[in-house]
Amino acid sequence: MPELPEVEFCRRALSRWTQGRTITQVEIADPRVVRDSRTARPSAGSALAAECLRHVARHPIGLDRVGKRILWRFEAGSLLLHLGMTGRWTRGPSAFPKVRLHLDSGDVLTFHDPRLLGGIVPFEDGRAAHAAFTADLGPDALLASLPRLTGKRAVKLVLMDQTVVAGLGNVQAMEALWRAGIHPLRQADSIDAVEHVRLSDAVKRQLLGTLTMLGEGDEVVYVEERGAPNPFPLYQRAGERCPQCAPAGRTSLIQHFRQGGRGTWWCPGCQGEPPRVAADTG
Ligand SMILES: [Zn+2]
Numbered sequence: 001m002p003e004l005p006e007v008e009f010c011r012r013a014l015s016r017w018t019q020g021r022t023i024t025q026v027e028i029a030d031p032r033v034v035r036d037s038r039t040a041r042p043s044a045g046s047a048l049a050a051e052c053l054r055h056v057a058r059h060p061i062g063l064d065r066v067g068k069r070i071l072w073r074f075e076a077g078s079l080l081l082h083l084g085m086t087g088r089w090t091r092g093p094s095a096f097p098k099v100r101l102h103l104d105s106g107d108v109l110t111f112h113d114p115r116l117l118g119g120i121v122p123f124e125d126g127r128a129a130h131a132a133f134t135a136d137l138g139p140d141a142l143l144a145s146l147p148r149l150t151g152k153r154a155v156k157l158v159l160m161d162q163t164v165v166a167g168l169g170n171v172q173a174m175e176a177l178w179r180a181g182i183h184p185l186r187q188a189d190s191i192d193a194v195e196h197v198r199l200s201d202a203v204k205r206q207l208l209g210t211l212t213m214l215g216e217g218d219e220v221v222y223v224e225e226r227g228a229p230n231p232f233p234l235y236q237r238a239g240e241r242c243p244q245c246a247p248a249g250r251t252s253l254i255q256h257f258r259q260g261g262r263g264t265w266w267c268p269g270c271q272g273e274p275p276r277v278a279a280d281t282g
Contacts, residue, residue, distance in 0.1 A: 004167030067166025078129035087118025154279035156184035
């Protein structure tokens with residue numbers, strides 16, 4: 001599922017494709033993805049929202065991102081874009097579109113979302129758009145410094161809590177903890193000042209590394225999709241030798257367990273044994 005780097009990839013692609021362009025036609029093939037509000041039930045599209053989208057999506061100004069949300073600003077309003085689990089924007093002809101935007105260049109931009117957990121929320125009012133864009137989100141994981149992590153919950157779950165820090169999902173959080181040498185089951189408030197600096201740095205390196213890996217193309221593949229290539233050193237590599245340990249002469253094998261319903265991979269050589277005081281993993 002898309003995390004901060006994949007959403008930033010999308011923001012950059014939409015910005016590149018629409019720079020100096022006008023949208024000449026909005027085709028809504030599946031109205032369920034166009035919603036009245038950010039908190040509307042997924043797939044609860046509305047005719048009013050569809051009308052608003054047609055009115056707003058004309059002269060693009062620019063795109064902002066906080067965490068996994070994009071705000072696309074237009075002369076007549078804004079669009080709040082969500083990718084959810086399977087949403088993506090592409091350029092060029094494609095099957096099973098939800099929404100198509102035709103540009104004056106002849107290009108066609110398509111929004112796909114088989115699971116319907118993403119969507120588009122149009123706003124004519126700029127203040128309402130900005131409020132929805134930032135509601136219930138902590139500081140952006142890439143652009144802001146990592147806030148102090150508190151509480152008895154496991155540090156990985158706190159990193160994935162969008163109200164604490166926005167943009168990290170399962171893969172980015174676990175890979176960052178591995179880079180920082182912190183066990184994912186540590187209680188958040190057990191992270192000391194030195195570890196916090198290391199983790200903050202690891203989060204930035206992790207996100208920038210993934211962004212670099214995604215490159216500047218038109219298509220992005222989500223690693224959790226069936227059959228997708230796995231470019232990550234830790235994710236889904238249980239039993240393999242840890243590439244971070246090898247240069248230090250250790251031969252640690254990557255381990256796996258379930259945490260908060262999601263798979264977690266970790267290395268005992270880099271991250272130590274599980275803490276004796278168990279964190280809350282719910
Ligand atoms: Zn290791």
